[in-house]
Amino acid sequence: xxxxPISISRPKPFLLKAEWEDGFSATISCEKFRRECPCAExxxxxxxxxxxxxxxxxxxxxxxxxxxxxxxxxxYAIAAFWGNGHNTGIYTWDKFRTIFENNNLSEEEIAKIEKxxxxxxxxxxxxxxx
Numbered sequence: 001x002x003x004x005p006i007s008i009s010r011p012k013p014f015l016l017k018a019e020w021e022d023g024f025s026a027t028i029s030c031e032k033f034r035r036e037c038p039c040a041e042x043x044x045x046x047x048x049x050x051x052x053x054x055x056x057x058x059x060x061x062x063x064x065x066x067x068x069x070x071x072x073x074x075x076y077a078i079a080a081f082w083g084n085g086h087n088t089g090i091y092t093w094d095k096f097r098t099i100f101e102n103n104n105l106s107e108e109e110i111a112k113i114e115k116x117x118x119x120x121x122x123x124x125x126x127x128x129x130x
Contacts, residue, residue, distance in 0.1 A: 003093040008070060008078075014117050015110065016067065018100050026104035029113055031065040034058075034082060036099045037089035 005018040016033055019025040035058065037043070044055040058064065063083020071079045073090050081087045091099070105113070 003097060005096070012114065012117070014065070014113060018096070020097070026100040027110065028100055028103045028105060030067045032103045033067065033080065033099060034065050037080070037086070038091055038095055039088040041088060
């Protein structure tokens with residue numbers, strides 16, 4: 001089975017939705033997607049038992065959760081480009097699917113995020129979903 005989604009969309013500026021051939025469909029917050037960034041800066045860098053760098057905490061700045069673009073990387077991944085200039089996260093299709101499986105929002109959670117986003121003109125979603 002092809003692990004890449006058949007559809008990726010943005011139902012709202014702060015949401016990301018994906019659908020797969022097997023019928024699985026999920027919507028997650030862009031904040032959660034950013035927090036799951038797999039790059040070495042965000043997760044640290046360790047090869048075998050040698051630690052080259054520790055994860056850096058996310059620095060809250062304008063555009064941090066503003067997903068500007070997604071680009072396919074070969075046949076195996078997708079890269080995210082964020083409003084604060086962060087663009088080194090390459091999400092393999094397995095990682096991408098796992099993020100959606102583990103963070104699928106209910107309609108109630110989406111309504112809660114939408115209410116907060118409506119009140120926050122910058123659409124920065126901080127600690128809305130735990």
